[in-house]
Amino acid sequence: MLESLPYELPELVTSAPLDTHRSTVLPEWVDWNGHMNVAFYVTAFDQASGAFMRNMGLGRRYVDGKLGMTFVLETHVTYDREMKEGAPMRFATQLLARDAKKVHLFHEMFHGEQGYLAATNETIVMNIDYASRRSAPWPVPVTARLDLLWATHQLLPKPAKAGRIMSLSKKK
Amino acid sequence: MKLAPYPMIELDLSAPLDRHRATVKPDWIDWNGHMNVGYYVVAFDQATDTLCQQFACGFEYTRDKIGMTFVLEAHVTYDREVKEGDALRITTQILDHDAKRIHYIHTMYHADEGYLAATNELMLMNIDYASRRSAPWPDFAMERIERLAAAHASLPKPSQAGRLIGIKKK
Numbered sequence: 001m002l003e004s005l006p007y008e009l010p011e012l013v014t015s016a017p018l019d020t021h022r023s024t025v026l027p028e029w030v031d032w033n034g035h036m037n038v039a040f041y042v043t044a045f046d047q048a049s050g051a052f053m054r055n056m057g058l059g060r061r062y063v064d065g066k067l068g069m070t071f072v073l074e075t076h077v078t079y080d081r082e083m084k085e086g087a088p089m090r091f092a093t094q095l096l097a098r099d100a101k102k103v104h105l106f107h108e109m110f111h112g113e114q115g116y117l118a119a120t121n122e123t124i125v126m127n128i129d130y131a132s133r134r135s136a137p138w139p140v141p142v143t144a145r146l147d148l149l150w151a152t153h154q155l156l157p158k159p160a161k162a163g164r165i166m167s168l169s170k171k172k
Numbered sequence: 173m174k175l176a177p178y179p180m181i182e183l184d185l186s187a188p189l190d191r192h193r194a195t196v197k198p199d200w201i202d203w204n205g206h207m208n209v210g211y212y213v214v215a216f217d218q219a220t221d222t223l224c225q226q227f228a229c230g231f232e233y234t235r236d237k238i239g240m241t242f243v244l245e246a247h248v249t250y251d252r253e254v255k256e257g258d259a260l261r262i263t264t265q266i267l268d269h270d271a272k273r274i275h276y277i278h279t280m281y282h283a284d285e286g287y288l289a290a291t292n293e294l295m296l297m298n299i300d301y302a303s304r305r306s307a308p309w310p311d312f313a314m315e316r317i318e319r320l321a322a323a324h325a326s327l328p329k330p331s332q333a334g335r336l337i338g339i340k341k342k
Contacts, residue, residue: 032235040210042213042246072209075337099339163338165334166247166275166294166334167334168275
């Protein structure tokens with residue numbers, strides 16, 4: 001376990017949900033149906049996970065410094081409404097749970113101007129040791145930040161779209 | 173619509189469907205040196221095209237302004253890394269279907285080494301081109317979906333299907 005990180009960490013944002021990440025639907029994310037392709041919703045959400053990790057002190061310098069990486073283990077997306085080329089996106093991220101090596105996140109993607117919910121993404125991200133490429137406990141300062149974040153995020157209600165099991169019989 | 177207005181490919185009733193092959197492209201790699209999570213879904217979405225071609229709801233279906241297929245929900249398990257240039261083999265199993273939707277799971281293997289790389293469970297809905305709203309599958313597609321589903325019905329349900337995401341409490 002890393003006791004410290006050899007760079008200055010950004011100021012911690014503890015507001016809940018985390019509402020800092022913004023993005024735009026790129027032309028190359030649009031498919032023959034004329035809307036953002038399913039895969040690029042995942043790319044956009046992955047960048048929102050990146051924003052969450054930067055808030056934890058785990059940005060590019062964590063990887064470039066050969067300290068560690070974060071890998072997604074599992075992800076669940078609900079596609080709620082179409083997004084077109086150039087559409088602005090706003091992301092809200094809730095920490096649902098954490099343990100010594102993993103975080104369980106829930107992202108919501110909103111149209112940045114019209115405000116509608118476009119998609120949700122529930123995901124598990126794990127800390128990885130750079131050298132062994134295997135799972136490892138969070139660095140100590142990251143655990144401290146996760147504890148601070150948990151204090152505010154645990155007060156949020158569980159999102160309705162979290163914890164879904166896919167089935168035809170559930171929906172009409 | 174009774175008949176597709178373009179030729180349909182020969183139906184493949186082997187179970188699971190085992191036709192899709194791909195290669196990990198250089199631009200699918202991220203700063204961790206492996207295929208990025210988003211591009212697993214690009215690869216799986218292309219396997220969905222291979223599935224949809226089986227019931228003539230692929231590219232021609234949209235090109236001819238008949239309909240489209242929209243994904244409602246997706247669940248991915250990332251089981252092992254794949255690197256640039258790796259050969260991928262993706263198999264597909266239909267789990268359930270109704271008048272407008274199919275529920276299915278893709279399994280991605282490293283084609284040379286054989287290991288499981290990822291799975292993708294999906295809910296896909298048929299969309300009317302003009303209204304951009306849900307609509308029943310056309311007759312030509314439904315007939316084939318039913319035959320595919322019947323062929324896949326004898327397969328065991330994969331352990332990755334129907335998963336709930338969570339961190340197990342110790």
